[in-house]
Amino acid sequence: MTLNLDKPIKFSPLHRLQWEEAQQKDVILYPEGMVELNQSSAEILKCCDGTRNLDQIVSELELKFATSGLKNDITNFLEIALKNGWIQQNQ
Amino acid sequence: MAGSNKTNSTPPRWLLAELTYACPLQCPYCSNPIDYANYQSELSTEDWKRVLSQARKMGAVQLGFSGGEPLTRKDLVELVKHARDLGYYSNLITSGYGMTETKIVQLKEAGLDHIQISIQASSQELNDHIAGTSSFDHKKSVAHLIKKHGYPMVLCVVIHRENIHQMAQILEMAEELGADYLELANTQYYGWAHVNRDLLLPTKEQFQQAEKLAQAFKDRVAGKMKIYYVVPDFYEDRPKACMNGWGTTFLTIAPDGVALPCHSARELPGLDCPNVNDYSIETIWNESRAFNFFRGVDWMKEPCLSCDEKSKDFGGCRCQAYLLTGDMYAADPVCSKSSDRAVIEQAIDSAKTASAISTNEKPLIFRNSKNSKIMTRN
Numbered sequence: 001m002t003l004n005l006d007k008p009i010k011f012s013p014l015h016r017l018q019w020e021e022a023q024q025k026d027v028i029l030y031p032e033g034m035v036e037l038n039q040s041s042a043e044i045l046k047c048c049d050g051t052r053n054l055d056q057i058v059s060e061l062e063l064k065f066a067t068s069g070l071k072n073d074i075t076n077f078l079e080i081a082l083k084n085g086w087i088q089q090n091q
Numbered sequence: 092m093a094g095s096n097k098t099n100s101t102p103p104r105w106l107l108a109e110l111t112y113a114c115p116l117q118c119p120y121c122s123n124p125i126d127y128a129n130y131q132s133e134l135s136t137e138d139w140k141r142v143l144s145q146a147r148k149m150g151a152v153q154l155g156f157s158g159g160e161p162l163t164r165k166d167l168v169e170l171v172k173h174a175r176d177l178g179y180y181s182n183l184i185t186s187g188y189g190m191t192e193t194k195i196v197q198l199k200e201a202g203l204d205h206i207q208i209s210i211q212a213s214s215q216e217l218n219d220h221i222a223g224t225s226s227f228d229h230k231k232s233v234a235h236l237i238k239k240h241g242y243p244m245v246l247c248v249v250i251h252r253e254n255i256h257q258m259a260q261i262l263e264m265a266e267e268l269g270a271d272y273l274e275l276a277n278t279q280y281y282g283w284a285h286v287n288r289d290l291l292l293p294t295k296e297q298f299q300q301a302e303k304l305a306q307a308f309k310d311r312v313a314g315k316m317k318i319y320y321v322v323p324d325f326y327e328d329r330p331k332a333c334m335n336g337w338g339t340t341f342l343t344i345a346p347d348g349v350a351l352p353c354h355s356a357r358e359l360p361g362l363d364c365p366n367v368n369d370y371s372i373e374t375i376w377n378e379s380r381a382f383n384f385f386r387g388v389d390w391m392k393e394p395c396l397s398c399d400e401k402s403k404d405f406g407g408c409r410c411q412a413y414l415l416t417g418d419m420y421a422a423d424p425v426c427s428k429s430s431d432r433a434v435i436e437q438a439i440d441s442a443k444t445a446s447a448i449s450t451n452e453k454p455l456i457f458r459n460s461k462n463s464k465i466m467t468r469n
Binding site for chain 1: 102104148149150152153155178180182204205207241243245271272314317319
């Protein structure tokens with residue numbers, strides 16, 4: 001399974017992304033499990049709303065954090081996210 | 092000494108709400124206590140709401156609605172709604188018995204996140220025999236409805252000697268039903284399973300064969316279905332890291348409101364497990380004798396005390412140590428470093444001998460109120 005560069009990316013409806021006040025962290029929740037996220041991973045996943053593809057997510061985040069050169073890091077993380085089923089790419 | 096000084100504790104993350112001991116099924120490996128019929132009282136809706144709110148405030152986020160059969164509680168939808176409002180991720184752990192499409196929709200609207208449904212075997216005859224109830228076809232139709240309404244689905248199959256030969260068909264069934272996760276739960280021998288162990292414990296060869304099939308299946312369905320494999324600890328040489336360490340992560344509330352560090356803990360002597368009717372969750376978690384009893388490593392004896400793996404498995408399971416050695420401070424006898432390891436070998440031999448005898452000579456003892464009362468009296 002590899003990331004398609006053109007298709008929009010959507011956070012999986014079988015998972016839930018939420019801020020945990022007690023842990024001061026964003027987490028992914030799924031049946032009987034939880035993954036704690038660092039801030040940059042959480043920011044990437046919040047962009048996965050099913051309207052943007054990889055390049056659009058990169059532009060959005062580079063603009064938001066007034067920086068450049070994020071593409072490699074974002075791609076690597078989204079590959080992991082796809083492998084874990086946290087994100088989807090529909091037709 | 093255990094329980095005399097408090098160790099710095101982490102907040103609970105997992106709350107298991109055992110809403111009721113009532114269950115239309117009679118599975119002979121049920122994890123409910125043998126004497127469950129003695130606990131008739133159940134927390135009220137308002138009690139449960141208070142418990143959920145208090146635990147959530149401390150940081151609990153995964154919530155299991157379990158039992159017994161949680162669908163027998165008339166206030167289930169209301170409790171699910173309350174849990175969703177608090178931000179829990181809610182798991183319904185059900186036999187599927189009594190589930191209807193209307194209820195599935197109501198629970199979804201109330202905010203239920205996930206349904207775990209148990210099936211006892213891959214054939215109707217064996218499923219209905221083990222469950223002690225005619226339920227196979229209904230369970231399968233409920234599994235389809237769970238997927239139809241967009242829930243993630245965990246299919247849970249408890250594995251033992253009566254169904255382990257069906258492993259290939261069980262895997263096929265999971266795929267056919269569209270399970271997102273398959274939990275292959277090798278029976279853990281507590282409570283009812285302990286009583287029936289001679290009739291339930293498979294041989295090592297049976298385990299190895301079944302595990303090989305499950306491993307090949309896991310590789311084939313990677314990316315589509317995840318496998319949760321509960322290990323058969325009798326055939327391991329190190330114990331499980333039970334409950335991720337005592338009083339670190341898991342909080343179980345029994346139907347009558349007793350708070351337990353693990354769901355078997357009420358079988359341990361002298362713990363004085365507190366009740367949510369008397370104390371807040373915060374007091375129970377931080378201050379109670381029961382939750383501090385086996386926290387940290389100060390309670391340990393040899394060989395655990397000087398073991399370099401003690402922070403990995405925490406000495407294994409306290410309930411198993413007590414059940415099999417009579418000493419709840421002992422190393423889990425599953426460990427090859429335990430001087431009591433022989434009791435595990437004896438259990439394996441005893442089951443192997445029993446498997447050669449006709450089951451009519453020593454039938455399974457099914458989990459029901461009648462048997463619970465008989466066994467508690469003796």
